[in-house]
Amino acid sequence: MxxxxxxxxxxxxxxxxxxxxxxxxxxxxxxxxxxxxxxxxxxxxxxxxxxxxxxxxxxxxxxxxxxxxxxRPRCGDIWHMDEVVLTIRGKKQVLWRAVDQDGNVLGILVQSRRNTKAAKRFFRKLLKGLQYVPRVIITDKLRSYGAAKREILPGVEHRQHKRLNNRVENSHQPTRLREKKMRRFKSAKQVQRFLSAFGPISQxxxxxxxxxxxxxxxxxxxxxxxxxxxxxxxxxxx
Known part of the structure; x- marks a missing residue:
């Protein structure tokens, strides 16, 4: 550290x-x-x-x-991943988020898609920033996660079950509160910039x-x- x-x-x-x-x-x-x-x-x-x-x-x-x-010390080896839709100026944007088993935010990424290409980009961003590979990843049943995992993290255990992912789903709540306080986000760039600072400082x-x-x-x-x-x-x- x-x-x-x-x-x-x-x-x-x-x-x-x-x-x-x-x-x-x-x-x-x-x-x-x-x-x-x-x-x-x-x-x-x-x-x-x-x-x-x-x-x-x-x-x-x-x-x-x-x-x-x-x-901060190195985070846990179980990564919970989830995505939530934000409406920004009438357009849908997808906020990808990952936390470890203790609720520490590992990374966020705002993208316009939730397909395999977007999932792979999110995986690469996490690996580049954290510089270690998880033991387990837990996601919902979005197929993009499975396809991206097979290419980027082939040796990692993958569990797909909605009820297992409450940890990351709960981590979306502070974002929703700030979104309301800020009277909605103005752009995808603003969301990325704000949450990149907000997460580590608040937590x-x-x-x-x-x-x-x-x-x-x-x-x-x-x-x-x-x-x-x-x-x-x-x-x-x-």
Missing amino acids: KTNSIAPDYKGYRFPLEIISHAVWLYFRFSLSFRDVEELLAQRGIVVTYETVRQWCLTFGQSYANELRHR HFQPRRHRLGAREYRAILQTRFQTWNEVTGVKLVS
């Missing part, structure tokens, strides 16, 4: 990095709009426009997410609380905030 990194370059920005990183955290961690973040900062006496918050999220959100992804601050005691949960959350400060370059005064 990667432990050291170079903090993002904040040169030329008028606001301190503590404010920038906090605004980005608010937007990606909670179901907030840019205007909501603007108002929360205003309550603390920080006058910043929602357009500035938008630019901060576009500029720094993905770099924060990439660093968090690099720092970093959401340990599986139902399995933890209160003291253990607080300790884990404190550790994750410390990691966030390292990623964003914030130095807390002790």
Whole structure:
């Protein structure tokens, strides 16, 4: 697991990095709009426009997410895969998503199709990003998965049953909430960009609380905030 990194370059920005990183955290961690973040900062006496918050999220959100992804331990060897249809400007787009057996998001990809070619592209993206091969993949009964698996992952066990795939189906829920908050997504590119940052940042601050005691949960959350400060370059005064 990667432990050291170079903090993002904040040169030329008028606001301190503590404010920038906090605004980005608010937007990606909670179901907030840019205007909501603007108002929360205003309550603390920080006058910043929602357009500035938008630019901060576009500029720094993905770099924060990439660093968090690099720092996490290797994910599980059972991959749950599913696809959900999004309507963007009246056109259907397919959001492909994969999670491991613990619910960690492994990758997402927005495409216009749900055929074998699209499934193979999704498999290749996962393998390139994760750099290891799963032991088992679990999907619904879409035939494209089987055809793609035979070519890309020939030695991997494949289980196809809708009831086995609740793990990944549940992981679509935060996306639906954000889609509603954002009054629908505007383009496939926007969905891909937003979810690529939203997934790692949001999930970093959401340990599986139902399995933890209160003291253990607080300790884990404190550790994750410390990691966030390292990623964003914030130095807390002790």
